Amino acid sequence: MFISKQENITPEGDSKSDTEGANRLELARFFPYQLSVLNASVSEVVAQLYRGRFQLAAHEWRVLAALGESDDGSNSAKVIAAVTSMEKMQVSRAISGLKKAGLISRTVNKNDRRSSCLALTATGKEVYTQIVPLVLAREAYLLSALSQDEIAQLTMIFDKLAAQANALKQLG
Amino acid sequence: MFISKQENITPEGDSKSDTEGANRLELARFFPYQLSVLNASVSEVVAQLYRGRFQLAAHEWRVLAALGESDDGSNSAKVIAAVTSMEKMQVSRAISGLKKAGLISRTVNKNDRRSSCLALTATGKEVYTQIVPLVLAREAYLLSALSQDEIAQLTMIFDKLAAQANALKQLG
DNA sequence: TATTGTTATACTCTATAACTATA
DNA sequence: TATAGTTATAGAGTATAACAATA
Numbered sequence: 585m586f587i588s589k590q591e592n593i594t595p596e597g598d599s600k601s602d603t604e605g606a607n608r609l610e611l612a613r614f615f616p617y618q619l620s621v622l623n624a625s626v627s628e629v630v631a632q633l634y635r636g637r638f639q640l641a642a643h644e645w646r647v648l649a650a651l652g653e654s655d656d657g658s659n660s661a662k663v664i665a666a667v668t669s670m671e672k673m674q675v676s677r678a679i680s681g682l683k684k685a686g687l688i689s690r691t692v693n694k695n696d697r698r699s700s701c702l703a704l705t706a707t708g709k710e711v712y713t714q715i716v717p718l719v720l721a722r723e724a725y726l727l728s729a730l731s732q733d734e735i736a737q738l739t740m741i742f743d744k745l746a747a748q749a750n751a752l753k754q755l756g
Numbered sequence: 757m758f759i760s761k762q763e764n765i766t767p768e769g770d771s772k773s774d775t776e777g778a779n780r781l782e783l784a785r786f787f788p789y790q791l792s793v794l795n796a797s798v799s800e801v802v803a804q805l806y807r808g809r810f811q812l813a814a815h816e817w818r819v820l821a822a823l824g825e826s827d828d829g830s831n832s833a834k835v836i837a838a839v840t841s842m843e844k845m846q847v848s849r850a851i852s853g854l855k856k857a858g859l860i861s862r863t864v865n866k867n868d869r870r871s872s873c874l875a876l877t878a879t880g881k882e883v884y885t886q887i888v889p890l891v892l893a894r895e896a897y898l899l900s901a902l903s904q905d906e907i908a909q910l911t912m913i914f915d916k917l918a919a920q921a922n923a924l925k926q927l928g
Numbered sequence: 929t930a931t932t933g934t935t936a937t938a939c940t941c942t943a944t945a946a947c948t949a950t951a
Numbered sequence: 952t953a954t955a956g957t958t959a960t961a962g963a964g965t966a967t968a969a970c971a972a973t974a
Contacts, residue, residue: 587911588895609888611821611839615895616802618914621841623795625921630788632928641940649783661956667783669793673943676957698950698955716781722924723760723787729916737909739759742790744901749797752894756804813963833933845966848934870932870973 633718643678652712660699815850824884832871
């Protein structure tokens with residue numbers, strides 16, 4: 585795998601070398617494409633674990649994971665949205681699904697009656713406890729092809745790329 | 757950003773350290789989650805370029821890119837599916853859309869009348885020529901936060917991760 | 929019989945925004 | 952007025968498989 589040769593660094597493509605047509609686009613070397621393909625594979629590999637055996641949708645799994653990692657029961661939908669990078673509406677839908685499946689409980693927040701305290705039920709904790717080792721094992725298997733140094737590199741690289749992407753998103 | 761501590765390397769989570777519950781799942785450090793969030797940002801940043809100004813759907817853009825990068829006009833739908841990592845049905849739909857928009861032409865393949873030769877029209881080439889510098893500039897901006905060495909690392913890391921993910925996919 | 933590609937169908941997911949209740 | 956969360960609705964995307972044409 586290769587990534588397109590880098591000759592230009594402005595976000596809007598207004599530098600000379602960009603617009604002269606010297607740069608070709610090769611899908612297989614195009615980083616956003618590579619990222620998308622890898623993500624599809626990795627997502628699928630994780631989804632296999634919670635979809636069939638536990639009948640969870642992707643967003644439900646994400647909310648379950650968020651609730652499972654916090655000890656205190658003070659999880660409002662807003663907090664969950666922030667932790668999971670999901671929209672409030674998607675969180676709301678996921679909560680409905682998890683509630684219906686008996687995996688989470690919802691109690692009105694006494695300090696602010698607009699919001700709820702969400703928490704895993706006993707069943708929810710059980711499901712969580714079953715899934716977590718499976719997904720961690722798959723993550724570990726994925727990363728086992730990398731050295732500790734490469735993992736550290738990847739972490740830094742992702743941070744930098746996320747920052748750049750967020751800068752670009754502002755441009756619209 | 758951090759990635760979960762790695763202590764286990766078997767795909768099915770049957771090693772001792774996996775099932776003892778010593779490993780916690782922290783969404784923010786979970787690699788598949790990080791990958792998914794980064795991909796969402798990067799995809800959005802690229803989509804901004806072809807969606808609004810050129811009215812293309814994601815799959816249409818991908819097919820357009822595939823057709824644009826090949827010089828000979830011998831692109832069957834099957835070849836496009838392979839190059840774009842798309843399903844034949846998605847390719848078929850994307851082709852309909854691009855055809856309707858007048859961006860591609862389709863002529864029956866004389867050697868095998870089941871398939872077609874797909875190619876960009878003059879209009880399609882024009883659109884392609886307009887978009888390519890824009891997306892390459894965005895890719896360049898994203899990667900401009902990385903050193904040449906980091907880009908090389910990333911390339912190798914993605915290769916390794918893709919291989920691992922594909923190995924896991926077989927397990928189902 | 930197998931392959932290329934299209935289409936039908938039902939299903940899921942998404943986006944926008946209106947809405948309720950509370951602050 | 953602003954915020955937390957839900958719901959309505961329409962549109963986009965997906966998956967499965969049946970299908971026609973050709974090999």
